[in-house]
Amino acid sequence: MNDLLLTFPKGGVHPPERKDLTEHSAVEPLPIPEEVEILLNQHFGAPCNPLVKKKDQVAEGDAVGEVDKGLGATIHASVTGSVKGVGLSAHPIAVKAPSILIQTDPSAEPREWQPSDWKGLSREELLRRIKNAGIVGIGGAGFPTHVKLSPPPDAKVDTLILNGAECEPYLTTDHRLMLEHAEKIVEGAKIILTVLGIKDCRIGIEANKLDAIEAMKTACGKASPNGFNVTVVPLKVKYPQGSEKQLIQSITGRRVPGFGLPFDVGVIVQNVGTTKAIHDAVVLQKPLYEKVVTVSGRGIARPANLMVRIGTRISDIASYLGGTLPGLAKVVLGGPMMGFAVSTLDIPVTKTTSGILFLTEDEIDARPYGQCIRCGWCLDACPMGLLPNEIGVYVEAGHAGDTSQFGVFECFECGCCAYACPAKRPLVQFIRLAKMKAKK
Ligand code: SF4
Ligand code: SF4
Structure with missing residues (x-):
């Protein structure tokens, strides 16, 4: 079929x-955590400016960050509580990013959002x-x-x-x-x-x-x-x-x-x-302040699909699901093909977090990579018709800036080439490096 x-x-x-x-696991709501860290750059474009300051009271759904010009999207409080501070938090990709820390008010009632006819x-x-x-x-x-x-x-x-x-x-x-x-x-x-x-x-x-x-x-x-x-x-x-x-x-x-x-x-x-x-x-008229996240892999005690408040730390999610298991080798945000490995669980969920994978040694391939053997499998695997093998060879030879001829900027980093490569060459990492250098 x-x-x-x-x-x-x-x-x-x-x-x-x-x-x-x-x-087969129905979405279950994660209990509201004691505090959330709401990153101010959760979108493509400029980070938001904070609209709140330390000790302000906020309600679930209140706007707490806004962009003043250019591309961006408003960010909202995902819990009711008081602002503990505006500072820096660990970011899934950018290492550190501006954020708003909110202490939850445990006595607050959940906010109700009433439907109305949009036609x-x-x-x-x-x-x-x-x-x-x-x-x-x-x-x-x-x-x-x-x-x-x-x-x-x-x-x-x-x-x-x-x-x-x-x-x-x-x-x-x-x-x-x-x-x-x-x-x-x-x-x-x-x-x-x-x-x-x-x-x-x-x-x-x-x-x-x-x-x-x-x-x-x-x-x-x-x-x-x-x-x-x-x-x-x-x-x-x-x-x-x-x-x-x-x-x-x-x-x-x-x-x-x-x-x-x-x-x-x-x-x-x-x-x-x-x-x-x-x-x-x-x-x-409900803002985007919670989302469904798949938490999976053999390295977490209970895999699940959770409705999570944005700003919830991965560590709180892992605790709720019974903690991590022996043999955990890697934590990945997103899917295994296009996601990013993270080195700490103190990273908050953002609007674009679709999955958190706790992967054990038998779920990842940690073998060292070898030389390109010119088999061409990566060419067959690439849906864009690019030449990832050449990009890799050029990067290794210190010519990353000359890779646009092989289509490096058309690559959307799907990872098919690296998955297909029998030499386990880190082609996507080569490509990211090439993009960075070629842009410079
Ligand atoms: S990561 Fe880029 S080069 Fe590799 S298969 Fe995907 S589009 Fe092609
Ligand atoms: S699949 Fe790997 S070994 Fe084969 S040509 Fe591509 S980079 Fe070289």
Whole structure:
């Protein structure tokens, strides 16, 4: 059956899925921690400026950080309590970043968000609610959603794609959201279609999530059409099916040019989790201050899908799940293919944290890497048709700045090349280094 499903034509790999650890675990709310560290740069763009100072009282959902100019997204308090300080915290990628530390008030009641009818609201009002709620692409780099939903007028967008592929091993966040909130996701799709002034939406889901495919089809069938055409497209199981360019090609056959963007071929892509957040922002006027995170791997006592307040430290999550297990070798934020290893558990969850993996020695490949043997497997695996082997050789020879000829800036760091390489060469690290040096 897999061979009959839609997919992208070039490259891709089939890493072990390992989703069985959490795919049947319903999302459970993590108890609110005693304090949260809310990072001020959780999105693509400039960090927010703090709107609060030490000893201020804040309520769950209050804005606590805002960008004054340029790209960015408002950041909100994820708990009710008092501000302990504005300082620096460990950041998943940037090492240290500005943050707001909030001490939770344990006596505070959870805030209620009442639904209201959004139909009839203007495009401007819908975008204003999405912006005010601080919505960013929660499945990727955290690009501000209100900006993504405002393509240039000459872009001629005709199709919305919802990304429910979730092709990274271990991660089951989107899978659970589609099972548990299918109707809200479809409603969110209709909100986006209204903002974009178009009718067609395709929801791409890999065929290893048959129950989610059925749930989303049922939700599409229940939704009153109102002229919208929202359909589910089952996709072949192949990594990186969920990357924007590959997903667009799989579903529409359109090829986004090398340095182009989806709207260049008339498409906007939104992750299903972001779409649920858009629903909440518009229907409930609820800001994005909590999210579902898959916590998995054989190095954590109880793998789970948790609803987590943004700013919760990984160490609090690990304690709630019974702690780490002997043999733990690596902690990764995100999936094993595109995530980042971290060296401390005192890192807070951000809007873009989709998974926290506690991996044991038998789940990682720690063998030392060797010389390139010119087998070409990385070329076959690369979905972008790049030359990762040459980039690696050039970097090792001290010529990182000369690698743009091999397509280094078109690389989106999916990790297929490194996964396929029999010499275990750290091709993605070479590529990151090459990008850094070539930019300089
Ligand atoms: S990491 Fe870059 S070079 Fe390697 S397979 Fe992915 S896109 Fe190609
Ligand atoms: S897969 Fe590894 S060994 Fe083979 S050509 Fe690519 S970099 Fe060289």
